[in-house]
Amino acid sequence: MDGRLHIVGGGMAGAEAAWQAASMDVPVTLHEMRPRVATFAHRTGDFAEMVCSNSFRSDDDERNAVGLLHWEMRAAGGLVIATADRHRLPAGGALAVDRDPFAAAVTAALRSHPLIEVAEGEVTELPAAGSWIIATGPLTSGALAEAIRAETGAASLAFFDAIAPIVHAETVDMSVAWAQSRYDKGETEAERTAYLNCPMTKADYEGFIDALLAADKTEFHEGETESSPDPTPYFDGCLPIEVMAERGRDTLRFGPMKPVGLTNAHRPEVKPYAVVQLRRDNALGTLYNIVGFQTKMKHGAQVDVFRRIPGLADAGFARLGGIHRNTFINSPTLLDGRMRLKSRPNIRFAGQITGVEGYVESAAMGLLAGRMAAAEMLGRDLAPPPADTATGALVNHITGGAAAKTFQPMNVNFGLFPPIDASAGRRGRKDRYKAYTDRAKSSFREWLAGQS
Known part of the structure; x- marks a missing residue:
């Protein structure tokens, strides 16, 4: 010793x-x-x-x-x-x-x-x-x-864990998106504007869900899928968005894409059907991560699907999402x-x-x-x-x-x-x-x- x-x-x-x-x-x-x-x-x-x-x-x-x-x-x-x-x-x-x-x-x-x-x-x-x-x-x-x-x-024991993508702030279309934290939380203006919000109409949302469900997903090894006899479970606090969408078309709209506590600065009279939030990821404010958007989509599919989000049509990604098996x-x-x-x-x-x-x-x-x-x-x-x-x-x-x-x-x-x-x-x-x-x-x- x-x-x-x-x-x-x-x-x-x-x-x-x-x-x-x-x-x-x-x-x-x-x-x-x-x-x-x-x-x-x-x-x-x-x-x-x-x-x-x-x-x-x-x-x-x-x-x-x-x-x-x-x-x-x-x-x-x-x-x-x-x-x-x-x-x-x-x-x-x-x-x-x-x-x-x-x-x-x-x-x-x-x-x-x-x-x-x-x-x-x-x-x-x-x-x-x-x-x-x-x-x-x-x-x-x-x-x-x-x-x-x-x-x-x-x-x-094991579970699958997923990583959310990170977007370059300069590629977010701020004529569509706006800065606001939910319910305007925060003591300073910087805190109250630490999130960028991308609004969706019902048609936007339904199209996004369709594309999400149809996208190519990561392939797992035998015994690592939800349909396996002894499947490796996901941790509910970090579910891939595809898994949430598969549980019901409105699951995301009542989860990470809920529109409550937010007012579209460009069209305050119109309440969004759903909202995608991005949270500041560095002090310079040049990077934002897509909140709650852990994913198991393949990288090419991620770019196609996430650019369907209003305000992210020309999004550049500093990091795409991913999924891996965690052990404990x-x-x-x-x-x-x-x-x-x-x-x-x-x-x-x-x-x-x-x-x-x-x-x-x-x-x-x-x-x-x-x-x-x-x-x-x-x-x-x-x-x-x-x-x-x-x-x-x-x-x-x-x-x-x-x-x-x-x-x-x-x-x-x-x-x-x-x-x-x-x-x-x-x-x-x-x-x-x-x-x-x-x-x-x-x-x-x-x-x-x-x-x-």
């Missing part, structure tokens, strides 16, 4: 785990296979590179579960959330970031830390000794995935309450590979795993935060709160929290959510205070 904490994977979870452990004066070796071993989705070798979105979602810490998770990570000195705050973009009530400077800043912070060393190259086996955290995310390399399967004796372990079966692999307690798992979904959730599990591992190496046992906190609710869900047989990736939500005491009387939804966040903040402060 070399007295160092070894972390495999430099994504959101691994980066945060390394920062937390080093902040507790525990030396860390951060193993990252990129850029030596590439993935189809990543473009660089930077840590915490954002792939499918540039958003950390709602930043409302009083009535939103993910906003509460932001608050807890800030309170715990999280590197990922602090860096996101420094590189945030106008996005109404959401926390969106300028993805490239964000990843570069996380990378610089980790590489310059005196207690963190970076080891480039692929880890292909589960280590027999030492303290390790596996935070390889949904694109775990084949060799390491096989090592995990061999150790656990159970196949990893059956955490309720395999992990203990300290996120350790039951069969090899020297190894913890963190991030999306544990079955949490989303950048914020992944970073939060890295934060917790890094603190737990460092505490253990310092001769202390650190219990997870109470289950009435956002972090505690997530780790409780993946380490036993969820049913192992039906375990699926999960975003943080108030349904994972212990119910508010009914004796407090009936509450409206907003008041109830505020009660959840007030209780959580109090519990999280106590948990942090107990570590000093």
Whole structure:
């Protein structure tokens, strides 16, 4: 044993785990296979590179579960959330970031830390000794995935995940589109205009749906389609638009293409039948991603179908969408309450590979795993935060709160929290959510205070 904490994977979870452990004066070796071993989705070798979105979602810490998770990570000195705050973009009530400077800043912070060393190259086996955290995310390399399967004796669960396309802002026709966040959310003009909106008439929408359903789609391997005897499921929070359209012609119009809370600046008297939103993707405002438009269409079909959207007839794409198979372990079966692999307690798992979904959730599990591992190496046992906190609710869900047989990736939500005491009387939804966040903040402060 070399007295160092070894972390495999430099994504959101691994980066945060390394920062937390080093902040507790525990030396860390951060193993990252990129850029030596590439993935189809990543473009660089930077840590915490954002792939499918540039958003950390709602930043409302009083009535939103993910906003509460932001608050807890800030309170715990999280590197990922602090860096996101420094590189945030106008996005109404959401926390969106300028993805490239964000990843570069996380990378610089980790590489310059005196207690963190970076080891480039692929880890292909589960280590027999030492303290390790596996935070390889949904694109775990084949060799390491096989090592995990061999150790656990159970196949990893899997789901398909999709990436939305990114458009060059200068190619959006602003005589058709207009800038406005839904319900004009945002404290500044920049935040209220962080979204571009492309309106559709009923005829536009019906034609778009027809083209979408008829387009060439990505072909899957045997056993990876919805019609297979044991199909790999999609994660409902990141469904391809084609799958949503197949569930009903109006599904998109009541989902990512809903026209509510928006007024066409060019024709305010006409209510759109549907609206496609684009969200600013970088600080320069030169790139916009199409919100909710994850897709499994082939690239040529994407260009044809997306240019049917009013305002995008001449759209230029900085990146087209894509789909890939993500893997995650059956955490309720395999992990203990300290996120350790039951069969090899020297190894913890963190991030999306544990079955949490989303950048914020992944970073939060890295934060917790890094603190737990460092505490253990310092001769202390650190219990997870109470289950009435956002972090505690997530780790409780993946380490036993969820049913192992039906375990699926999960975003943080108030349904994972212990119910508010009914004796407090009936509450409206907003008041109830505020009660959840007030209780959580109090519990999280106590948990942090107990570590000093």
